[in-house]
Amino acid sequence: xxxxxxxxxxxxxxxxxxxxxxxxxxxxxxxxxxxxxxxxxxxxxxxxxxxxxxxxxxxxxxxxxxxxxxxxxxxxxxxxxxxxxxxxxxxxxxxxxxxxxxxxxxxxxxxxxxxxxxxxxxxxxxxxxxxxxxxxxxxxxxxxxxxxxxxxxxxxxxxxxxxxxxxxxxxxxxx
Numbered sequence: 256x257x258x259x260x261x262x263x264x265x266x267x268x269x270x271x272x273x274x275x276x277x278x279x280x281x282x283x284x285x286x287x288x289x290x291x292x293x294x295x296x297x298x299x300x301x302x303x304x305x306x307x308x309x310x311x312x313x314x315x316x317x318x319x320x321x322x323x324x325x326x327x328x329x330x331x332x333x334x335x336x337x338x339x340x341x342x343x344x345x346x347x348x349x350x351x352x353x354x355x356x357x358x359x360x361x362x363x364x365x366x367x368x369x370x371x372x373x374x375x376x377x378x379x380x381x382x383x384x385x386x387x388x389x390x391x392x393x394x395x396x397x398x399x400x401x402x403x404x405x406x407x408x409x410x411x412x413x414x415x416x417x418x419x420x421x422x423x424x425x426x427x428x429x430x
Contacts (some may be wrong), residue, residue: 275428276309276330279385280418281322282310282317282371283336290344290394291406294335297414304415310422329385333418338391345406360388383408390417 259389278355282298282318287290298314306312313321338348392414395404 256278264352277328277334278310278331278333278422278425279324279325279329280309280310280312280333280335281306281315282313283317283322285317286401287399288404289398289400289402290392290404291337291396291397291398292401293337293392293403293407293410296403296408297335297411300411300415301418306420307426311374326385327383333421334387334389335414335418336389336391337397338389340391340393341408342393344395345410347410347417348389348391348393349389349417350389352384352389352426374399388421390414402418 280301282294282296282300282301284294286295295316297316298312301312302314313322313325315325340346340348381409392407392410395406
């Protein structure tokens with residue numbers, strides 16, 4: 256039996272580290288304001304599914320800054336949230352964190368008081384900013400109520416398919 260050299264040990268550790276890149280799917284929003292809770296509803300559906308071991312699904316609610324540790328400790332972040340872009344209710348948006356700076360002023364990437372994207376932007380000050388993709392859904396209703404509107408609820412299967420596609424792309428890039 257041959258003992259591994261220090262260089263071989265370092266290479267093996269680096270390979271293990273790169274193959275175990277962590278992915279967090281973060282569903283955010285306020286479930287008391289109907290469509291504002293779309294991210295939480297999607298997270299709850301994903302928690303019922305079997306996902307790869309490197310994927311963690313978190314129901315972030317409206318926690319904002321309390322999610323900072325989770326954000327700084329992951330390699331890839333997929334955020335699901337309500338996004339007001341001015342399109343038809345149920346419209347699905349997909350954009351990277353860097354795209355937010357280029358959005359028109361009428362495009363609101365969160366309807367919470369402190370948006371999760373502001374927290375992601377700040378994460379670089381406290382650790383690292385993960386590669387981030389946002390899947391947003393145009394809300395129809397932000398009225399008090401725990402039920403999603405039909406136009407937004409109907410998009411949950413589509414959002415889950417988009418997330419699956421994102422996970423496949425992350426896996427391909429990591430190999």
